[in-house]
Amino acid sequence: MYSQGLIGADSNIVEDQAFLDAFQQRIDAEEKIEPNDPMPQAYRNTLIRMIGQHAHSEIVGMLPEGNWITRAPSLRRKVALLAKVQDEGGHGLYLYSAAETLGVSREQMTEELLSGKAKYSSIFNYPTPSWADIGTIGWLVDGAAIMNQVPLCRCSYGPYARAMIRVCKEESFHQRQGYELVKTLCEGTAEQKAMAQDSLNRWWWPSLMMFGPSDTDSQHSDQSMKWKIKRFTNDALRQKFVDATIPQAELIGLHVPDKDLKWNENKNDGKGGYDFGEIDWDEFWRVVKGHGLMNKDRIKARKKAWDDGAWVREAAQAFAKKNVAA
Amino acid sequence: MSEEANMPLWEVFIRPRVGLHHKHVGSLHAADSTMALQAARDVYTRREEGDSIWVVASKDIYASDPSQAAENFDPASDKVYRHPSFYDIPDEVGHM
Numbered sequence: 002m003y004s005q006g007l008i009g010a011d012s013n014i015v016e017d018q019a020f021l022d023a024f025q026q027r028i029d030a031e032e033k034i035e036p037n038d039p040m041p042q043a044y045r046n047t048l049i050r051m052i053g054q055h056a057h058s059e060i061v062g063m064l065p066e067g068n069w070i071t072r073a074p075s076l077r078r079k080v081a082l083l084a085k086v087q088d089e090g091g092h093g094l095y096l097y098s099a100a101e102t103l104g105v106s107r108e109q110m111t112e113e114l115l116s117g118k119a120k121y122s123s124i125f126n127y128p129t130p131s132w133a134d135i136g137t138i139g140w141l142v143d144g145a146a147i148m149n150q151v152p153l154c155r156c157s158y159g160p161y162a163r164a165m166i167r168v169c170k171e172e173s174f175h176q177r178q179g180y181e182l183v184k185t186l187c188e189g190t191a192e193q194k195a196m197a198q199d200s201l202n203r204w205w206w207p208s209l210m211m212f213g214p215s216d217t218d219s220q221h222s223d224q225s226m227k228w229k230i231k232r233f234t235n236d237a238l239r240q241k242f243v244d245a246t247i248p249q250a251e252l253i254g255l256h257v258p259d260k261d262l263k264w265n266e267n268k269n270d271g272k273g274g275y276d277f278g279e280i281d282w283d284e285f286w287r288v289v290k291g292h293g294l295m296n297k298d299r300i301k302a303r304k305k306a307w308d309d310g311a312w313v314r315e316a317a318q319a320f321a322k323k324n325v326a327a
Numbered sequence: 328m329s330e331e332a333n334m335p336l337w338e339v340f341i342r343p344r345v346g347l348h349h350k351h352v353g354s355l356h357a358a359d360s361t362m363a364l365q366a367a368r369d370v371y372t373r374r375e376e377g378d379s380i381w382v383v384a385s386k387d388i389y390a391s392d393p394s395q396a397a398e399n400f401d402p403a404s405d406k407v408y409r410h411p412s413f414y415d416i417p418d419e420v421g422h423m
Contacts, residue, residue: 037393091370098354107356108333317358
């Protein structure tokens with residue numbers, strides 16, 4: 002809870018060394034930073050960008066899956082998919098609210114998404130041509146998201162950390178229903194198993210890209226780690242994801258499409274881990290910069306939803322106004 | 328998108344079950360309190376999180392100033408005599 006009147010109240014702060022040091026001291030002492038606390042403008046901006054992107058990803062993430070709700074093959078799958086997509090809408094809202102505590106408005110964030118100025122996770126610019134993709138998304142995409150989000154529950158910014166706790170609690174079912182779906186296909190006919198393998202082939206590399214650029218190329222990582230916005234580097238989380246996922250694929254008889262994949266017993270301080278092949282970063286940047294298969298469709302769909310909903314928002318506002326006047 | 332078009336912000340409080348306090352869970356935008364309650368139900372109680380919801384217009388909440396947290400709250404920290412463990416009672420008395 003916060004008073005909007007105080008937002009931006011620290012805009013007159015002089016960010017001298019003493020101020021920055023005192024702020025870093027709070028961070029180092031694992032104190033949470035709350036909305037009205039003084040904070041460096043760069044800390045605020047980093048969080049607005051990061052939480053905004055995260056919120057947009059949840060909202061755009063409803064599209065590739067929403068695509069399959071009416072064609073789910075059983076009632077059990079349909080209620081699960083409906084609940085998952087509804088959760089994602091909810092997650093987007095928790096996150097927009099968290100971003101708003103930093104002084105950015107919902108309207109501004111919506112505008113930035115629709116104009117293409119704001120980014121969202123590149124994974125949602127890939128198409129979902131088969132039913133198996135719904136399982137693969139839950140298993141890999143939500144799996145990767147959870148890997149990213151669990152450490153964010155300890156983020157130094159209170160409202161973001163609290164939103165992430167809710168999100169993580171709800172997201173566990175997303176991954177499990179996805180894995181169960183893929184497993185069921187793998188136990189089916191040869192054709193169904195082939196569908197699952199084809200889906201894994203298409204989603205594996207984009208899922209690894211979800212962790213963002215390699216640490217050597219990531220422009221935001223260092224300062225975000227220092228401010229304890231992020232707790233692990235992109236590469237560390239990616240490694241954790243690969244190590245966790247390979248045995249899951251093996252268990253249901255699927256093969257990860259990476260010829261360089263190899264167990265390396267020296268990795269992870271001698272605990273062992275997988276070496277894996279080089280990610281196609283050209284593809285990553287191409288999709289991030291708007292040239293993926295579905296970038297245009299996704300924004301078009303969001304724009305249509307926003308425009309088609311305009312009369313509802315206006316009517317609700319007019320009705321509220323009328324009731325206040327009466 | 329003008330200021331006029333912006334939906335007001337509401338703070339949402341949920342009571343997990345009868346006998347407990349309502350607790351702040353987050354916020355949302357809605358045109359009026361009816362819509363805010365409906366949205367709060369959809370956004371914040373999808374998994375039996377509560378049996379009662381309060382919504383309060385965010386603009387009606389007054390918060391203490393965080394820069395005065397020390398003046399406001401530190402004075403309580405050296406008043407140990409407000410706590411029962413400050414007083415010496417013979418063991419023979421038993422639970423008191």
